[in-house]
Amino acid sequence: MVLTDQWLHYLAMTSSAPSNQPALSAEHIWKVFGSKPERAVELAESGESRSDVLAATGCTIAVRDVSFAVKPGETFVVMGLSGSGKSTLIRCVARLIESTKGTVNVDGEDFTAMNANQLREVRRKKLSMVFQHFGLFSHRRVIDNACYGLEIQGVPKAERHERALEILGVVGLSGFEYHYPQQLSGGMQQRVGLARALCVDPEILFFDEPFSALDPLIRRDMQDELIRLQQTMKRTIVFITHDFAEAIKLGDRIAIMKDGAFDQVGTAAELIRNPATPYVREFTEDIPKAKVLTARDIMTSGGDSSRRVESSATVYSLVPLLLNDPTPIAVTEDGFVIGQVDRESVATLMDEA
Amino acid sequence: MTTTPTSDRTILNRFGPYLVLLAVLIAVQLLVSAESFPALLDDFLKDPIDSLGAWGQVNRRTHPLFTQFFAPLTNTVDFGITTIEDILTWLPWYVIPAGLFALIARRRRFLDATVAAAVMIYPGLVGLWEPTLETLALMSFAVFASAVIGIPLGIWAAFRPRVEAALRPFLDIMQTVPAFVYFLPLLVLFGIGKTNGAIATIIYALPPVVRLTTLGIRQVPAQSVEASDMFGASASQTLFKVQIPTAMPTILAGLSQTIMMALGIVVLAALVAAGGLGGLVLQSLNQRTTGRGIAVGLAIVAVAMLLDRVGRSLADGDRTKTLSRGAKLAWAVSLIAGVLVGRWKEWDTFPTVWTTRIFDPIDTAVDWAIANWSQYTRAVNDFVVGDIVVPIRSFLIDTVAWPVLIVLATYMVWRIAGPKLAAFTAAAMATIGLIGMWDLSIDTVVQVMIGVIIAILIAVPLGIMAGRNARVEAVLGPILDGLQTIPSLVYIIPVVTLFTLGPMPGIIASVLYAIVPGVRITALGIQNVPSESVEASQTFGATRVQTMLGVRIPLAAPTIMAGINQVIMMVLAMVIIAGLVGGGALGFETVRALTRNLYGHGFEVGLSIALIAMVLDRSTQALAQRFQPPAAT
Numbered sequence A: 001m002v003l004t005d006q007w008l009h010y011l012a013m014t015s016s017a018p019s020n021q022p023a024l025s026a027e028h029i030w031k032v033f034g035s036k037p038e039r040a041v042e043l044a045e046s047g048e049s050r051s052d053v054l055a056a057t058g059c060t061i062a063v064r065d066v067s068f069a070v071k072p073g074e075t076f077v078v079m080g081l082s083g084s085g086k087s088t089l090i091r092c093v094a095r096l097i098e099s100t101k102g103t104v105n106v107d108g109e110d111f112t113a114m115n116a117n118q119l120r121e122v123r124r125k126k127l128s129m130v131f132q133h134f135g136l137f138s139h140r141r142v143i144d145n146a147c148y149g150l151e152i153q154g155v156p157k158a159e160r161h162e163r164a165l166e167i168l169g170v171v172g173l174s175g176f177e178y179h180y181p182q183q184l185s186g187g188m189q190q191r192v193g194l195a196r197a198l199c200v201d202p203e204i205l206f207f208d209e210p211f212s213a214l215d216p217l218i219r220r221d222m223q224d225e226l227i228r229l230q231q232t233m234k235r236t237i238v239f240i241t242h243d244f245a246e247a248i249k250l251g252d253r254i255a256i257m258k259d260g261a262f263d264q265v266g267t268a269a270e271l272i273r274n275p276a277t278p279y280v281r282e283f284t285e286d287i288p289k290a291k292v293l294t295a296r297d298i299m300t301s302g303g304d305s306s307r308r309v310e311s312s313a314t315v316y317s318l319v320p321l322l323l324n325d326p327t328p329i330a331v332t333e334d335g336f337v338i339g340q341v342d343r344e345s346v347a348t349l350m351d352e353a
Numbered sequence B: 001m002t003t004t005p006t007s008d009r010t011i012l013n014r015f016g017p018y019l020v021l022l023a024v025l026i027a028v029q030l031l032v033s034a035e036s037f038p039a040l041l042d043d044f045l046k047d048p049i050d051s052l053g054a055w056g057q058v059n060r061r062t063h064p065l066f067t068q069f070f071a072p073l074t075n076t077v078d079f080g081i082t083t084i085e086d087i088l089t090w091l092p093w094y095v096i097p098a099g100l101f102a103l104i105a106r107r108r109r110f111l112d113a114t115v116a117a118a119v120m121i122y123p124g125l126v127g128l129w130e131p132t133l134e135t136l137a138l139m140s141f142a143v144f145a146s147a148v149i150g151i152p153l154g155i156w157a158a159f160r161p162r163v164e165a166a167l168r169p170f171l172d173i174m175q176t177v178p179a180f181v182y183f184l185p186l187l188v189l190f191g192i193g194k195t196n197g198a199i200a201t202i203i204y205a206l207p208p209v210v211r212l213t214t215l216g217i218r219q220v221p222a223q224s225v226e227a228s229d230m231f232g233a234s235a236s237q238t239l240f241k242v243q244i245p246t247a248m249p250t251i252l253a254g255l256s257q258t259i260m261m262a263l264g265i266v267v268l269a270a271l272v273a274a275g276g277l278g279g280l281v282l283q284s285l286n287q288r289t290t291g292r293g294i295a296v297g298l299a300i301v302a303v304a305m306l307l308d309r310v311g312r313s314l315a316d317g318d319r320t321k322t323l324s325r326g327a328k329l330a331w332a333v334s335l336i337a338g339v340l341v342g343r344w345k346e347w348d349t350f351p352t353v354w355t356t357r358i359f360d361p362i363d364t365a366v367d368w369a370i371a372n373w374s375q376y377t378r379a380v381n382d383f384v385v386g387d388i389v390v391p392i393r394s395f396l397i398d399t400v401a402w403p404v405l406i407v408l409a410t411y412m413v414w415r416i417a418g419p420k421l422a423a424f425t426a427a428a429m430a431t432i433g434l435i436g437m438w439d440l441s442i443d444t445v446v447q448v449m450i451g452v453i454i455a456i457l458i459a460v461p462l463g464i465m466a467g468r469n470a471r472v473e474a475v476l477g478p479i480l481d482g483l484q485t486i487p488s489l490v491y492i493i494p495v496v497t498l499f500t501l502g503p504m505p506g507i508i509a510s511v512l513y514a515i516v517p518g519v520r521i522t523a524l525g526i527q528n529v530p531s532e533s534v535e536a537s538q539t540f541g542a543t544r545v546q547t548m549l550g551v552r553i554p555l556a557a558p559t560i561m562a563g564i565n566q567v568i569m570m571v572l573a574m575v576i577i578a579g580l581v582g583g584g585a586l587g588f589e590t591v592r593a594l595t596r597n598l599y600g601h602g603f604e605v606g607l608s609i610a611l612i613a614m615v616l617d618r619s620t621q622a623l624a625q626r627f628q629p630p631a632a633t
């Protein structure tokens, strides 16, 4: 009985596994600011540090040999402190600036090799971006901001307005369509930025610290909003932030960026449980692990029990259950038992935090 | 005891060069004091230009340069202006204010529309309808041409730093050199008439629209441009859909300034027979009829306001506030009907209501003022001219040897602005001397200095008061607006009647004209002092005066210095214009050269004015820089 459960679960896992082709991938991206970029890359490849290269060539290495791949529908978060090169990376990937070295693929096509026309075509059809300081058009009303991308594509006015009205409703801006962006609060302005990006129905969305300029409460609202939208729309997202909590909340996978390079890439749980560098550990230390790690992360192999929890339940939520009754609890996923959690493992984790 | 030699040496090291310099200066002073600057290059420069001018006059009808280029250009411009004028006079008079109202009201800006219509009716009421249409035609052509040339140029400069760098010196010179100087060379090329007036106006008025267009395009947030790029917009889509519309308020501010500058020189354009309202101002000036001068001046202000409102309305892309289609149609139909009926009934000239005589009571007031005050004003005039201007002038011209003056001025500029500008100053002064403009230039500079000192003494305290006290600012506001918009030659008229011809009216008019930016910018500087700095000072128990002197004024100093720079440039421009009212010096020579076709002489005068303007402008800008706190690194 138990065996069959697990077998069926295995089948379900393999069949729903995503196709191998990533929606977006970047290979060995370098970006050097300064007059001698090739020399700087050479020096850096031979192992010189960022500051040594700066001293030797006067060039700033903003992005240093970064590679990653994002699966369709995945939210990939790049997290790093100010100046770590996040904006430069996302701009290289979106080709708002040209990278010094490296290739970017969109849907398996070499994005970096495209000429200006092809680039425009791909951008019109597949990409969108939301900016930290909104980048709204102050001379256009909210509705005309939202349908800008469609206007660029030459969609007739009536049609694009209809679509914009719909999207503005989705992001909660009904009633403000005919205002100018500067008449709205910061949070609402970023909703306009979001609507503008979504209006063209892009496959891939870039977010460059979209919520950093907002108050904490509004920021949380916007995060929840994005999670809600993503549940139905399932877009491929590259999200930049300097806030680790935000990264954990939104990201399927997180890359920690430092001095232009990725220190570690993984799920929130992986980063917390096995930080690869002291730098990564520093971020994870302040995070209440019990609220991030789930039953799945700490379960041990074991049998069924009358008490069951979903594998996605946070460790935090298990505490009251195990306090009252110390017997192990079975962990289920899609209705199948995949392991168990006991009082010890929860207690160890709570001690660590 | 043993330390004395070294300290002697340090003193020598420190002051030695100065002592040597001083000794040399005294020696030079004793040797050359009586000699005037040898005008070695005078004929060298003058003769070829005179013959060029003469050549131009002789060959105007025959040489291909004229027949193939300048004559067609002149004819085109002339044709453009005359056509606008013809259309305006052909239209029944009431159609013009009604049409302006409709144009502006199409965006539901009814207040603006009413103001524009009312302002258009005013000149008709006082019998200035035709000259106003003439000026309106000339100005709308000049402003339109400035926009058509200036906006693309500004956009180009915004994208190409090299283009901007190449343009900058020309824009600087066009803006600093008093407009008066342009007329003469243009006279050679375009002859006398409207074209000359229009082209001088375009040259003079072009810089603000170019600069502010460049600035506006640059200031478009980078993220807006990136956002547009990310949607796959082409460069021209981004330019027309994002960059230009976002920059529009700044571009319009530039266009407003261009309009103000263009209107500022309509009076001068009358000197080259551009006619219109400017000619009437000159006439009032000659006849000392203050009232009629003011009537005409107000008509000029009306034209300025009109162009400004119309320009703004044309650029207003906000279609949400558009009149309904029916209303637009009704307006169009009634305007056309108005034209047809008016033409049929020949209602094309404005019905006579009053003439400019209605302003004659002002002359009575001025006469009264002369009768009662002239003993005092004449006394002031005699004191300023006889005891200040003349002695300083003769001291600088007759007593101080010219090399000494050059060295002292160069040294001062060196201290303020460094070696580059000092070298430029020395070269400029030497050039002025060599072409025989030394005495005239010193005369002009003395008048400028006196005007500047008086203007600063009035403007800075007023500005500080206005900056600290909103009520003072509210009272001063309209006065300053008036001084700024009414053409300066208009308020020179009563001043001339009160103070007689001579340097005095020029100085007073330049003070009146130049205190405007002085007060405004000082007030701005004081208001922009961060309140935290002021509060910090107060928490230390500083008195108001201590806070003012220790915090507010030092923090506002860079801004105030920028204001003083503008004061100096405006005083210079006015002192030159005052050549028309007996101010003498370079200004008078400009007028003389202009009216008598003295090309070579006029060129030398113009060159001297340009050099003086550049030295004054750059050194005061450098001074303003020095007050700037060091930039963070």
Ligand SMILES: Nc1ncnc2c1ncn2[C@@H]1O[C@H](COP(=O)(O)OP(=O)(O)OP(=O)(O)O)[C@@H](O)[C@H]1O
Residues within 6 Å of the ligand: A033, A034, A060, A061, A062, A080, A081, A082, A083, A084, A085, A086, A087, A088, A089, A242
């Ligand atoms: N245009 C540029 N020219 C020269 N150096 C640049 C340029 N843009 C960025 N840099 C440098 O590259 C580095 C990375 O900058 P970047 O803006 O990508 O950082 P960031 O991680 O986005 O920081 P923030 O959180 O502040 O936005 C910095 O050292 C920055 O000084």
Ligand SMILES: [Mg+2]
Residues within 6 Å of the ligand: A086, A087, A088, A209
């Ligand atoms: Mg950034």
